[in-house]
Amino acid sequence: MTTSRVKSAERVLDVLDLLARRGVPLATAEISSALDLPKSTTHHLLNVMRDRRFVSYWADQRAWTLGVSAFEVGASYMRSGPLHREGQRFMLALTQSTDETSHLAVLQGSDVIYLDKREPLKPGVRLVTEIGTRLPAHLTAVGRAILSRLDVEQISALYEGYTWPTRTGTGPSTLAELRELLAAARESGYAVEENATTSGINCIASPVITRDGRPVAALGVTFLSGSKSAEESALIADRVRAVSAEFSADLGDRMVESPTADM
Structure with a gap:
Protein backbone atom coordinates (compact mmCIF):
# COMPACT_ATOMS: atom_id res chain seq x y z
CA MET A 1 0.00 0.00 0.00
CA THR A 2 1.37 3.43 -0.94
CA THR A 3 2.11 6.10 1.65
CA SER A 4 -0.67 8.34 0.29
CA ARG A 5 -3.24 5.57 0.67
CA VAL A 6 -2.11 4.86 4.22
CA LYS A 7 -2.45 8.57 5.01
CA SER A 8 -5.95 8.65 3.52
CA ALA A 9 -6.93 5.62 5.58
CA GLU A 10 -5.61 7.32 8.73
CA ARG A 11 -7.64 10.43 7.96
CA VAL A 12 -10.83 8.43 7.42
CA LEU A 13 -10.32 6.75 10.79
CA ASP A 14 -9.62 10.13 12.39
CA VAL A 15 -12.95 11.44 11.08
CA LEU A 16 -14.84 8.41 12.40
CA ASP A 17 -13.12 8.68 15.78
CA LEU A 18 -13.88 12.40 16.03
CA LEU A 19 -17.58 11.98 15.24
CA ALA A 20 -17.83 9.09 17.71
CA ARG A 21 -16.10 11.03 20.50
CA ARG A 22 -18.04 14.27 20.03
CA GLY A 23 -21.41 12.54 19.75
CA VAL A 24 -23.06 15.56 18.09
CA PRO A 25 -23.37 16.71 14.47
CA LEU A 26 -20.25 18.57 13.29
CA ALA A 27 -19.91 21.02 10.43
CA THR A 28 -17.24 20.50 7.78
CA ALA A 29 -15.28 23.45 9.15
CA GLU A 30 -15.35 21.98 12.67
CA ILE A 31 -14.02 18.64 11.43
CA SER A 32 -11.36 20.36 9.36
CA SER A 33 -10.22 22.45 12.33
CA ALA A 34 -10.27 19.59 14.85
CA LEU A 35 -8.17 17.34 12.60
CA ASP A 36 -5.97 20.12 11.20
CA LEU A 37 -6.89 19.23 7.63
CA PRO A 38 -7.43 21.50 4.62
CA LYS A 39 -11.13 22.14 4.03
CA SER A 40 -10.88 20.74 0.50
CA THR A 41 -9.37 17.49 1.80
CA THR A 42 -12.01 17.25 4.53
CA HIS A 43 -14.80 17.85 2.04
CA HIS A 44 -13.46 15.13 -0.27
CA LEU A 45 -13.09 12.61 2.56
CA LEU A 46 -16.60 13.27 3.85
CA ASN A 47 -18.16 12.87 0.41
CA VAL A 48 -16.41 9.53 -0.13
CA MET A 49 -17.46 8.37 3.34
CA ARG A 50 -21.03 9.51 2.68
CA ASP A 51 -21.12 7.49 -0.55
CA ARG A 52 -20.13 4.44 1.52
CA ARG A 53 -22.66 5.39 4.24
CA PHE A 54 -20.04 5.76 6.97
CA VAL A 55 -21.22 9.33 7.55
CA SER A 56 -24.51 11.12 6.99
CA TYR A 57 -25.05 14.78 6.10
CA TRP A 58 -27.96 16.67 7.67
CA ALA A 59 -28.82 19.60 5.42
CA ASP A 60 -30.97 21.37 8.02
CA GLN A 61 -28.00 21.54 10.39
CA ARG A 62 -25.29 21.65 7.71
CA ALA A 63 -23.47 19.05 9.75
CA TRP A 64 -22.20 15.48 9.69
CA THR A 65 -22.85 12.45 11.91
CA LEU A 66 -21.85 8.81 11.82
CA GLY A 67 -23.73 6.83 9.19
CA VAL A 68 -25.39 3.45 9.07
CA SER A 69 -22.26 1.63 7.87
CA ALA A 70 -20.40 2.80 10.98
CA PHE A 71 -23.25 1.41 13.06
CA GLU A 72 -23.09 -1.88 11.18
CA VAL A 73 -19.36 -2.19 11.89
CA GLY A 74 -19.98 -1.50 15.56
CA ALA A 75 -22.84 -3.97 15.67
CA SER A 76 -20.63 -6.61 14.07
CA TYR A 77 -18.02 -6.06 16.77
CA MET A 78 -20.71 -6.41 19.43
CA ARG A 79 -21.75 -9.74 17.91
CA SER A 80 -18.33 -11.19 17.23
Missing part, protein backbone atom coordinates in the same frame (compact mmCIF):
# COMPACT_ATOMS: atom_id res chain seq x y z
CA GLY A 81 -15.76 -9.31 19.34
CA PRO A 82 -14.07 -11.66 21.81
CA LEU A 83 -14.61 -9.44 24.83
CA HIS A 84 -18.31 -9.08 24.18
CA ARG A 85 -18.80 -12.67 23.13
CA GLU A 86 -16.89 -14.18 26.02
CA GLY A 87 -18.07 -11.60 28.51
CA GLN A 88 -21.77 -12.37 28.21
CA ARG A 89 -21.71 -15.44 30.41
CA PHE A 90 -19.64 -13.67 33.06
CA MET A 91 -22.06 -10.73 33.15
CA LEU A 92 -24.91 -13.21 33.42
CA ALA A 93 -23.15 -14.94 36.32
CA LEU A 94 -22.74 -11.61 38.11
CA THR A 95 -26.33 -10.55 37.59
CA GLN A 96 -27.72 -13.90 38.68
CA SER A 97 -25.58 -14.03 41.83
CA THR A 98 -26.12 -10.40 42.90
CA ASP A 99 -29.59 -9.73 41.46
CA GLU A 100 -28.25 -6.42 40.19
CA THR A 101 -27.27 -4.91 36.84
CA SER A 102 -23.82 -5.88 35.53
CA HIS A 103 -21.71 -4.06 32.92
CA LEU A 104 -18.77 -4.76 30.65
CA ALA A 105 -16.67 -1.73 29.69
CA VAL A 106 -13.40 -0.91 27.95
CA LEU A 107 -11.02 2.04 28.17
CA GLN A 108 -10.62 4.37 25.20
CA GLY A 109 -8.33 7.27 25.92
CA SER A 110 -9.50 8.89 29.14
CA ASP A 111 -13.05 7.56 28.70
CA VAL A 112 -14.75 4.22 29.13
CA ILE A 113 -17.23 2.75 26.67
CA TYR A 114 -19.91 0.37 27.91
CA LEU A 115 -19.99 -2.66 25.61
CA ASP A 116 -22.85 -4.58 27.19
CA LYS A 117 -24.97 -5.03 30.29
CA ARG A 118 -27.23 -7.59 31.92
CA GLU A 119 -30.22 -6.60 34.02
CA PRO A 120 -31.92 -8.71 36.70
CA LEU A 121 -35.38 -10.18 36.26
CA LYS A 122 -36.73 -8.37 39.31
CA PRO A 123 -39.08 -5.45 38.57
CA GLY A 124 -38.12 -1.94 39.50
CA VAL A 125 -35.53 0.64 38.55
CA ARG A 126 -33.48 0.05 35.41
CA LEU A 127 -30.13 1.71 35.89
CA VAL A 128 -27.60 3.41 33.68
CA THR A 129 -25.66 2.85 31.58
CA GLU A 130 -26.91 2.23 28.06
CA ILE A 131 -24.79 0.12 25.75
CA GLY A 132 -22.41 2.33 23.80
CA THR A 133 -22.37 5.09 26.40
CA ARG A 134 -19.05 6.89 26.85
CA LEU A 135 -18.15 8.36 30.27
CA PRO A 136 -15.01 9.85 31.83
CA ALA A 137 -13.00 6.93 33.19
CA HIS A 138 -11.94 8.75 36.35
CA LEU A 139 -15.58 9.03 37.46
CA THR A 140 -16.56 5.40 36.98
CA ALA A 141 -15.75 2.24 38.90
CA VAL A 142 -15.11 0.34 35.66
CA GLY A 143 -12.73 3.07 34.50
CA ARG A 144 -10.86 3.20 37.78
CA ALA A 145 -10.59 -0.59 37.82
CA ILE A 146 -8.86 -0.57 34.43
CA LEU A 147 -6.71 2.46 35.25
CA SER A 148 -5.55 0.81 38.48
CA ARG A 149 -3.63 -1.74 36.41
CA LEU A 150 -1.76 0.84 34.30
CA ASP A 151 1.70 1.99 35.31
CA VAL A 152 2.60 5.45 36.63
CA GLU A 153 3.92 6.69 33.28
CA GLN A 154 0.79 5.62 31.42
CA ILE A 155 -1.48 7.42 33.89
CA SER A 156 0.64 10.57 33.72
CA ALA A 157 0.54 10.59 29.91
CA LEU A 158 -3.19 9.89 29.82
CA TYR A 159 -4.08 12.77 32.13
CA GLU A 160 -1.53 15.37 31.05
CA GLY A 161 -3.44 18.65 30.69
CA TYR A 162 -6.73 16.97 31.66
CA THR A 163 -9.63 19.24 32.68
CA TRP A 164 -11.32 16.77 35.10
CA PRO A 165 -14.98 17.00 34.04
CA THR A 166 -17.65 16.20 36.63
CA ARG A 167 -21.26 15.04 36.37
CA THR A 168 -22.55 15.32 39.94
CA GLY A 169 -19.93 17.48 41.63
CA THR A 170 -18.14 14.48 43.12
CA GLY A 171 -15.16 12.42 42.02
CA PRO A 172 -11.43 13.13 41.73
CA SER A 173 -10.48 16.58 40.47
CA THR A 174 -6.69 16.21 40.47
CA LEU A 175 -4.19 13.58 39.41
CA ALA A 176 -3.16 13.11 43.05
CA GLU A 177 -6.76 12.33 44.06
CA LEU A 178 -7.11 9.86 41.20
CA ARG A 179 -3.84 8.14 42.07
CA GLU A 180 -5.07 7.65 45.63
CA LEU A 181 -8.24 5.96 44.38
CA LEU A 182 -6.28 3.80 41.93
CA ALA A 183 -3.85 2.67 44.62
CA ALA A 184 -6.75 1.53 46.80
CA ALA A 185 -8.36 -0.26 43.85
CA ARG A 186 -5.15 -2.04 42.93
CA GLU A 187 -4.61 -3.18 46.52
CA SER A 188 -8.17 -4.46 47.01
CA GLY A 189 -8.69 -5.81 43.49
CA TYR A 190 -11.79 -3.71 42.88
CA ALA A 191 -12.84 -0.06 42.47
CA VAL A 192 -15.83 1.64 44.06
CA GLU A 193 -17.79 4.60 42.71
CA GLU A 194 -20.53 6.35 44.68
CA ASN A 195 -22.78 8.94 43.00
CA ALA A 196 -20.01 10.24 40.70
CA THR A 197 -21.70 9.45 37.39
CA THR A 198 -25.35 9.56 38.48
CA SER A 199 -26.72 10.70 41.83
CA GLY A 200 -28.14 7.78 43.78
CA ILE A 201 -26.15 5.14 41.89
CA ASN A 202 -23.15 3.13 43.12
CA CYS A 203 -20.91 0.70 41.27
CA ILE A 204 -18.23 -1.86 42.16
CA ALA A 205 -15.90 -3.09 39.39
CA SER A 206 -12.80 -5.22 38.82
CA PRO A 207 -10.41 -5.34 35.86
CA VAL A 208 -10.21 -8.11 33.28
CA ILE A 209 -6.53 -8.81 32.69
CA THR A 210 -4.62 -10.76 30.05
CA ARG A 211 -1.95 -13.27 30.99
CA ASP A 212 0.77 -10.63 30.51
CA GLY A 213 -0.93 -8.31 32.99
CA ARG A 214 -2.58 -5.95 30.51
CA PRO A 215 -6.06 -4.64 31.52
CA VAL A 216 -8.43 -5.00 28.56
CA ALA A 217 -11.81 -4.40 30.20
CA ALA A 218 -13.69 -4.27 33.48
CA LEU A 219 -16.77 -5.96 34.88
CA GLY A 220 -18.98 -3.96 37.21
CA VAL A 221 -22.16 -4.29 39.25
CA THR A 222 -24.39 -1.23 39.65
CA PHE A 223 -27.02 -0.69 42.34
CA LEU A 224 -28.98 2.03 44.13
CA SER A 225 -27.13 4.00 46.79
CA GLY A 226 -28.24 3.01 50.27
CA SER A 227 -29.77 -0.26 49.09
CA LYS A 228 -26.93 -2.40 50.45
CA SER A 229 -25.44 -2.83 53.90
CA ALA A 230 -21.66 -2.78 54.31
CA GLU A 231 -21.71 -6.56 54.47
CA GLU A 232 -23.79 -6.86 51.30
CA SER A 233 -21.51 -4.44 49.45
CA ALA A 234 -18.49 -6.49 50.55
CA LEU A 235 -20.11 -9.65 49.22
CA ILE A 236 -20.76 -7.95 45.87
CA ALA A 237 -17.14 -6.79 45.76
CA ASP A 238 -15.92 -10.32 46.42
CA ARG A 239 -18.18 -11.67 43.69
CA VAL A 240 -17.15 -9.04 41.15
CA ARG A 241 -13.48 -9.70 41.88
CA ALA A 242 -13.91 -13.47 41.58
CA VAL A 243 -15.89 -13.39 38.32
CA SER A 244 -13.46 -10.89 36.77
CA ALA A 245 -10.60 -13.22 37.70
CA GLU A 246 -12.45 -16.10 36.02
CA PHE A 247 -12.93 -13.97 32.90
CA SER A 248 -9.23 -13.05 32.95
CA ALA A 249 -8.21 -16.70 33.20
CA ASP A 250 -10.60 -17.60 30.39
CA LEU A 251 -9.10 -14.97 28.06
CA GLY A 252 -5.58 -16.14 28.85
CA ASP A 253 -3.23 -14.89 26.16
CA ARG A 254 -5.76 -14.89 23.32
CA MET A 255 -5.81 -11.08 23.20
CA VAL A 256 -2.47 -9.70 22.01
CA GLU A 257 -1.26 -6.19 21.18
CA SER A 258 -0.27 -7.01 17.59
CA PRO A 259 -0.42 -10.18 15.46
CA THR A 260 3.21 -9.80 14.36
CA ALA A 261 3.94 -13.50 14.81
CA ASP A 262 1.30 -14.34 12.23
CA MET A 263 2.36 -11.78 9.63
Whole structure:
Protein backbone atom coordinates (compact mmCIF):
# COMPACT_ATOMS: atom_id res chain seq x y z
CA MET A 1 0.00 0.00 0.00
CA THR A 2 1.37 3.43 -0.94
CA THR A 3 2.11 6.10 1.65
CA SER A 4 -0.67 8.34 0.29
CA ARG A 5 -3.24 5.57 0.67
CA VAL A 6 -2.11 4.86 4.22
CA LYS A 7 -2.45 8.57 5.01
CA SER A 8 -5.95 8.65 3.52
CA ALA A 9 -6.93 5.62 5.58
CA GLU A 10 -5.61 7.32 8.73
CA ARG A 11 -7.64 10.43 7.96
CA VAL A 12 -10.83 8.43 7.42
CA LEU A 13 -10.32 6.75 10.79
CA ASP A 14 -9.62 10.13 12.39
CA VAL A 15 -12.95 11.44 11.08
CA LEU A 16 -14.84 8.41 12.40
CA ASP A 17 -13.12 8.68 15.78
CA LEU A 18 -13.88 12.40 16.03
CA LEU A 19 -17.58 11.98 15.24
CA ALA A 20 -17.83 9.09 17.71
CA ARG A 21 -16.10 11.03 20.50
CA ARG A 22 -18.04 14.27 20.03
CA GLY A 23 -21.41 12.54 19.75
CA VAL A 24 -23.06 15.56 18.09
CA PRO A 25 -23.37 16.71 14.47
CA LEU A 26 -20.25 18.57 13.29
CA ALA A 27 -19.91 21.02 10.43
CA THR A 28 -17.24 20.50 7.78
CA ALA A 29 -15.28 23.45 9.15
CA GLU A 30 -15.35 21.98 12.67
CA ILE A 31 -14.02 18.64 11.43
CA SER A 32 -11.36 20.36 9.36
CA SER A 33 -10.22 22.45 12.33
CA ALA A 34 -10.27 19.59 14.85
CA LEU A 35 -8.17 17.34 12.60
CA ASP A 36 -5.97 20.12 11.20
CA LEU A 37 -6.89 19.23 7.63
CA PRO A 38 -7.43 21.50 4.62
CA LYS A 39 -11.13 22.14 4.03
CA SER A 40 -10.88 20.74 0.50
CA THR A 41 -9.37 17.49 1.80
CA THR A 42 -12.01 17.25 4.53
CA HIS A 43 -14.80 17.85 2.04
CA HIS A 44 -13.46 15.13 -0.27
CA LEU A 45 -13.09 12.61 2.56
CA LEU A 46 -16.60 13.27 3.85
CA ASN A 47 -18.16 12.87 0.41
CA VAL A 48 -16.41 9.53 -0.13
CA MET A 49 -17.46 8.37 3.34
CA ARG A 50 -21.03 9.51 2.68
CA ASP A 51 -21.12 7.49 -0.55
CA ARG A 52 -20.13 4.44 1.52
CA ARG A 53 -22.66 5.39 4.24
CA PHE A 54 -20.04 5.76 6.97
CA VAL A 55 -21.22 9.33 7.55
CA SER A 56 -24.51 11.12 6.99
CA TYR A 57 -25.05 14.78 6.10
CA TRP A 58 -27.96 16.67 7.67
CA ALA A 59 -28.82 19.60 5.42
CA ASP A 60 -30.97 21.37 8.02
CA GLN A 61 -28.00 21.54 10.39
CA ARG A 62 -25.29 21.65 7.71
CA ALA A 63 -23.47 19.05 9.75
CA TRP A 64 -22.20 15.48 9.69
CA THR A 65 -22.85 12.45 11.91
CA LEU A 66 -21.85 8.81 11.82
CA GLY A 67 -23.73 6.83 9.19
CA VAL A 68 -25.39 3.45 9.07
CA SER A 69 -22.26 1.63 7.87
CA ALA A 70 -20.40 2.80 10.98
CA PHE A 71 -23.25 1.41 13.06
CA GLU A 72 -23.09 -1.88 11.18
CA VAL A 73 -19.36 -2.19 11.89
CA GLY A 74 -19.98 -1.50 15.56
CA ALA A 75 -22.84 -3.97 15.67
CA SER A 76 -20.63 -6.61 14.07
CA TYR A 77 -18.02 -6.06 16.77
CA MET A 78 -20.71 -6.41 19.43
CA ARG A 79 -21.75 -9.74 17.91
CA SER A 80 -18.33 -11.19 17.23
CA GLY A 81 -15.76 -9.31 19.34
CA PRO A 82 -14.07 -11.66 21.81
CA LEU A 83 -14.61 -9.44 24.83
CA HIS A 84 -18.31 -9.08 24.18
CA ARG A 85 -18.80 -12.67 23.13
CA GLU A 86 -16.89 -14.18 26.02
CA GLY A 87 -18.07 -11.60 28.51
CA GLN A 88 -21.77 -12.37 28.21
CA ARG A 89 -21.71 -15.44 30.41
CA PHE A 90 -19.64 -13.67 33.06
CA MET A 91 -22.06 -10.73 33.15
CA LEU A 92 -24.91 -13.21 33.42
CA ALA A 93 -23.15 -14.94 36.32
CA LEU A 94 -22.74 -11.61 38.11
CA THR A 95 -26.33 -10.55 37.59
CA GLN A 96 -27.72 -13.90 38.68
CA SER A 97 -25.58 -14.03 41.83
CA THR A 98 -26.12 -10.40 42.90
CA ASP A 99 -29.59 -9.73 41.46
CA GLU A 100 -28.25 -6.42 40.19
CA THR A 101 -27.27 -4.91 36.84
CA SER A 102 -23.82 -5.88 35.53
CA HIS A 103 -21.71 -4.06 32.92
CA LEU A 104 -18.77 -4.76 30.65
CA ALA A 105 -16.67 -1.73 29.69
CA VAL A 106 -13.40 -0.91 27.95
CA LEU A 107 -11.02 2.04 28.17
CA GLN A 108 -10.62 4.37 25.20
CA GLY A 109 -8.33 7.27 25.92
CA SER A 110 -9.50 8.89 29.14
CA ASP A 111 -13.05 7.56 28.70
CA VAL A 112 -14.75 4.22 29.13
CA ILE A 113 -17.23 2.75 26.67
CA TYR A 114 -19.91 0.37 27.91
CA LEU A 115 -19.99 -2.66 25.61
CA ASP A 116 -22.85 -4.58 27.19
CA LYS A 117 -24.97 -5.03 30.29
CA ARG A 118 -27.23 -7.59 31.92
CA GLU A 119 -30.22 -6.60 34.02
CA PRO A 120 -31.92 -8.71 36.70
CA LEU A 121 -35.38 -10.18 36.26
CA LYS A 122 -36.73 -8.37 39.31
CA PRO A 123 -39.08 -5.45 38.57
CA GLY A 124 -38.12 -1.94 39.50
CA VAL A 125 -35.53 0.64 38.55
CA ARG A 126 -33.48 0.05 35.41
CA LEU A 127 -30.13 1.71 35.89
CA VAL A 128 -27.60 3.41 33.68
CA THR A 129 -25.66 2.85 31.58
CA GLU A 130 -26.91 2.23 28.06
CA ILE A 131 -24.79 0.12 25.75
CA GLY A 132 -22.41 2.33 23.80
CA THR A 133 -22.37 5.09 26.40
CA ARG A 134 -19.05 6.89 26.85
CA LEU A 135 -18.15 8.36 30.27
CA PRO A 136 -15.01 9.85 31.83
CA ALA A 137 -13.00 6.93 33.19
CA HIS A 138 -11.94 8.75 36.35
CA LEU A 139 -15.58 9.03 37.46
CA THR A 140 -16.56 5.40 36.98
CA ALA A 141 -15.75 2.24 38.90
CA VAL A 142 -15.11 0.34 35.66
CA GLY A 143 -12.73 3.07 34.50
CA ARG A 144 -10.86 3.20 37.78
CA ALA A 145 -10.59 -0.59 37.82
CA ILE A 146 -8.86 -0.57 34.43
CA LEU A 147 -6.71 2.46 35.25
CA SER A 148 -5.55 0.81 38.48
CA ARG A 149 -3.63 -1.74 36.41
CA LEU A 150 -1.76 0.84 34.30
CA ASP A 151 1.70 1.99 35.31
CA VAL A 152 2.60 5.45 36.63
CA GLU A 153 3.92 6.69 33.28
CA GLN A 154 0.79 5.62 31.42
CA ILE A 155 -1.48 7.42 33.89
CA SER A 156 0.64 10.57 33.72
CA ALA A 157 0.54 10.59 29.91
CA LEU A 158 -3.19 9.89 29.82
CA TYR A 159 -4.08 12.77 32.13
CA GLU A 160 -1.53 15.37 31.05
CA GLY A 161 -3.44 18.65 30.69
CA TYR A 162 -6.73 16.97 31.66
CA THR A 163 -9.63 19.24 32.68
CA TRP A 164 -11.32 16.77 35.10
CA PRO A 165 -14.98 17.00 34.04
CA THR A 166 -17.65 16.20 36.63
CA ARG A 167 -21.26 15.04 36.37
CA THR A 168 -22.55 15.32 39.94
CA GLY A 169 -19.93 17.48 41.63
CA THR A 170 -18.14 14.48 43.12
CA GLY A 171 -15.16 12.42 42.02
CA PRO A 172 -11.43 13.13 41.73
CA SER A 173 -10.48 16.58 40.47
CA THR A 174 -6.69 16.21 40.47
CA LEU A 175 -4.19 13.58 39.41
CA ALA A 176 -3.16 13.11 43.05
CA GLU A 177 -6.76 12.33 44.06
CA LEU A 178 -7.11 9.86 41.20
CA ARG A 179 -3.84 8.14 42.07
CA GLU A 180 -5.07 7.65 45.63
CA LEU A 181 -8.24 5.96 44.38
CA LEU A 182 -6.28 3.80 41.93
CA ALA A 183 -3.85 2.67 44.62
CA ALA A 184 -6.75 1.53 46.80
CA ALA A 185 -8.36 -0.26 43.85
CA ARG A 186 -5.15 -2.04 42.93
CA GLU A 187 -4.61 -3.18 46.52
CA SER A 188 -8.17 -4.46 47.01
CA GLY A 189 -8.69 -5.81 43.49
CA TYR A 190 -11.79 -3.71 42.88
CA ALA A 191 -12.84 -0.06 42.47
CA VAL A 192 -15.83 1.64 44.06
CA GLU A 193 -17.79 4.60 42.71
CA GLU A 194 -20.53 6.35 44.68
CA ASN A 195 -22.78 8.94 43.00
CA ALA A 196 -20.01 10.24 40.70
CA THR A 197 -21.70 9.45 37.39
CA THR A 198 -25.35 9.56 38.48
CA SER A 199 -26.72 10.70 41.83
CA GLY A 200 -28.14 7.78 43.78
CA ILE A 201 -26.15 5.14 41.89
CA ASN A 202 -23.15 3.13 43.12
CA CYS A 203 -20.91 0.70 41.27
CA ILE A 204 -18.23 -1.86 42.16
CA ALA A 205 -15.90 -3.09 39.39
CA SER A 206 -12.80 -5.22 38.82
CA PRO A 207 -10.41 -5.34 35.86
CA VAL A 208 -10.21 -8.11 33.28
CA ILE A 209 -6.53 -8.81 32.69
CA THR A 210 -4.62 -10.76 30.05
CA ARG A 211 -1.95 -13.27 30.99
CA ASP A 212 0.77 -10.63 30.51
CA GLY A 213 -0.93 -8.31 32.99
CA ARG A 214 -2.58 -5.95 30.51
CA PRO A 215 -6.06 -4.64 31.52
CA VAL A 216 -8.43 -5.00 28.56
CA ALA A 217 -11.81 -4.40 30.20
CA ALA A 218 -13.69 -4.27 33.48
CA LEU A 219 -16.77 -5.96 34.88
CA GLY A 220 -18.98 -3.96 37.21
CA VAL A 221 -22.16 -4.29 39.25
CA THR A 222 -24.39 -1.23 39.65
CA PHE A 223 -27.02 -0.69 42.34
CA LEU A 224 -28.98 2.03 44.13
CA SER A 225 -27.13 4.00 46.79
CA GLY A 226 -28.24 3.01 50.27
CA SER A 227 -29.77 -0.26 49.09
CA LYS A 228 -26.93 -2.40 50.45
CA SER A 229 -25.44 -2.83 53.90
CA ALA A 230 -21.66 -2.78 54.31
CA GLU A 231 -21.71 -6.56 54.47
CA GLU A 232 -23.79 -6.86 51.30
CA SER A 233 -21.51 -4.44 49.45
CA ALA A 234 -18.49 -6.49 50.55
CA LEU A 235 -20.11 -9.65 49.22
CA ILE A 236 -20.76 -7.95 45.87
CA ALA A 237 -17.14 -6.79 45.76
CA ASP A 238 -15.92 -10.32 46.42
CA ARG A 239 -18.18 -11.67 43.69
CA VAL A 240 -17.15 -9.04 41.15
CA ARG A 241 -13.48 -9.70 41.88
CA ALA A 242 -13.91 -13.47 41.58
CA VAL A 243 -15.89 -13.39 38.32
CA SER A 244 -13.46 -10.89 36.77
CA ALA A 245 -10.60 -13.22 37.70
CA GLU A 246 -12.45 -16.10 36.02
CA PHE A 247 -12.93 -13.97 32.90
CA SER A 248 -9.23 -13.05 32.95
CA ALA A 249 -8.21 -16.70 33.20
CA ASP A 250 -10.60 -17.60 30.39
CA LEU A 251 -9.10 -14.97 28.06
CA GLY A 252 -5.58 -16.14 28.85
CA ASP A 253 -3.23 -14.89 26.16
CA ARG A 254 -5.76 -14.89 23.32
CA MET A 255 -5.81 -11.08 23.20
CA VAL A 256 -2.47 -9.70 22.01
CA GLU A 257 -1.26 -6.19 21.18
CA SER A 258 -0.27 -7.01 17.59
CA PRO A 259 -0.42 -10.18 15.46
CA THR A 260 3.21 -9.80 14.36
CA ALA A 261 3.94 -13.50 14.81
CA ASP A 262 1.30 -14.34 12.23
CA MET A 263 2.36 -11.78 9.63
